[in-house]
Amino acid sequence: MPCVFCAIVAGEGPAVVVREWDDVIAIRPLRPVTSGHVLVIPHAHVADLGDDPSVSARAMTCAAELAATLPAANVITSKGSAATQTVFHLHVHVVPRCEGDGLPLPWTPQQTTNHAA
Template structure:
């Protein structure tokens, strides 16, 4: 655990969070600013800075995310590695973002991002 890491504080119970589901080594919480209804973050208890650092922890976290994704008809499962890829918290986490037709949530590679301007 890293004392200055907000996700480490959450998984150890030292910071509040709206917990959606817990596994022995991974937790799913609601983010402070969800981008769609049902958006959750899947976070390993082990402090791993990003998806590329520890393949075993990354795989376990993805397995838990897949359980949540399987319950939804349409979803984006997203993680980022590095500031240039929009990572803002240096603790591995996966976004489970439920999608519906017409939700107008643009992602960097969607046409909405390329037609503005």
């Protein structure tokens, strides 16, 4: 199965590009969870953040640049199906947050039932 993010990086897939660097692209996700949510995707195809630490570090640096402009944000990536990864091309979510936005994370009090910290 072709990689949807590789197609986007190559300019062959549809995407709303928010920012570009030489080796990384930031796009709007198809289903943003908050206004301003972006995906930061390296050009190099690596499956997840453990696949190539130098590519992961570069993607995180670009995500940090975007997050630095926001008053509050979650910066999230997943590694593996058990961690909810569904596209196996490294991507970092930059999710702007504000008080009362109603977006819970799995470990926040609204979602925690019986999990150890």
